Amino acid sequence: MDDVTQKRVSRRTFLKGVTAGAVSMGLYTHGTLRAAAEVEAAQETQTPERANGDGQMKLYFFYSGWLNVPRGYFAQENEQANQTFIDCPMPFVLIEHKGKHVLFDIGNPENVIEGTYSEWNRMTMKMDISEWMPNALARLNLTTEDIDLILLSHLHPDHAGCLELFPHATVVLRRTEYELPDRYVTVPETIDWCLIEDSENYDVFGDGRVVLFFTPGHTAGHQSMMVRTQQHGVLVFAADACCLKANMDDNLLPVYCTPEAERKNYARFRAMEKAGMTILPGHDPQAWAAFPVAPAYIE
Numbered sequence: 001m002d003d004v005t006q007k008r009v010s011r012r013t014f015l016k017g018v019t020a021g022a023v024s025m026g027l028y029t030h031g032t033l034r035a036a037a038e039v040e041a042a043q044e045t046q047t048p049e050r051a052n053g054d055g056q057m058k059l060y061f062f063y064s065g066w067l068n069v070p071r072g073y074f075a076q077e078n079e080q081a082n083q084t085f086i087d088c089p090m091p092f093v094l095i096e097h098k099g100k101h102v103l104f105d106i107g108n109p110e111n112v113i114e115g116t117y118s119e120w121n122r123m124t125m126k127m128d129i130s131e132w133m134p135n136a137l138a139r140l141n142l143t144t145e146d147i148d149l150i151l152l153s154h155l156h157p158d159h160a161g162c163l164e165l166f167p168h169a170t171v172v173l174r175r176t177e178y179e180l181p182d183r184y185v186t187v188p189e190t191i192d193w194c195l196i197e198d199s200e201n202y203d204v205f206g207d208g209r210v211v212l213f214f215t216p217g218h219t220a221g222h223q224s225m226m227v228r229t230q231q232h233g234v235l236v237f238a239a240d241a242c243c244l245k246a247n248m249d250d251n252l253l254p255v256y257c258t259p260e261a262e263r264k265n266y267a268r269f270r271a272m273e274k275a276g277m278t279i280l281p282g283h284d285p286q287a288w289a290a291f292p293v294a295p296a297y298i299e
């Protein structure tokens with residue numbers, strides 16, 4: 001554990017060291033997110049920092065395939081929802097900022113190219129070979145070696161399934177998630193972990209543009225990400241803290257969750273939306289369709 005803590009300390013400055021002159025936006029300080037009203041007030045008074053000489057932040061959207069699943073698995077409503085199948089993306093994003101390349105989630109393992117089926121939730125997953133991580137990055141003339149940092153929402157295969165491709169990466173994860181007894185992905189021994197505490201909002205670049213915040217419920221150590229963009233204001237990448245928009249809008253719970261914690265997440269996302277932020281539920285086809293797929297990008 002000491003070893004991990006030391007690594008964490010050394011890596012704390014990893015990105016902040018390259019953001020000379022970066023000023024904290026003050027909105028997301030360490031500790032729990034401020035109350036919704038405060039977020040709302042801050043949102044009204046603060047505008048995104050403009051890039052200063054090293055290019056504007058770019059955000060690239062990728063799908064590591066699609067899953068076909070009964071709608072009721074993600075949003076329990078009625079018998080009809082259990083019989084209606086929907087196609088949902090399994091996305092990840094790449095952030096290019098301050099000369100660095102940072103991934104939020106990394107998508108599926110290679111075997112999903114062949115297609116997988118799970119009996120218990122009647123879920124089929126399929127990824128085109130062009131969507132597999134190495135090929136996805138190649139669209140931007142990047143390789144896995146070019147990735148400076150990986151941020152993970154949680155350790156499920158559709159979000160963290162190809163860690164083996166990044167054996168020497170620095171990976172930011174909640175300590176709580178790291179310590180969960182059950183892991184559903186293969187985790188290379190050589191990964192350099194940056195483990196953050198439940199109470200902490202992690203400001204990735206030290207300038208308030210990309211902030212991780214704790215959203216337990218889907219898993220005990222789940223986290224989501226907010227990104228302050230020029231073109232679209234604040235985008236909130238909920239990951240599986242809110243899989244479909246209907247979860248937060250209608251308080252519909254998925255089959256797999258801790259209900260009380262998940263409802264708290266939904267209330268928080270509704271408050272953020274009310275404050276003008278755009279919520280991207282982790283597997284909502286309509287929400288993701290509003291954004292272009294890489295190599296296109298938004299700023």
Ligand SMILES: [Zn+2]
Nearest residue numbers: 158159240282
């Ligand atoms: Zn998921």
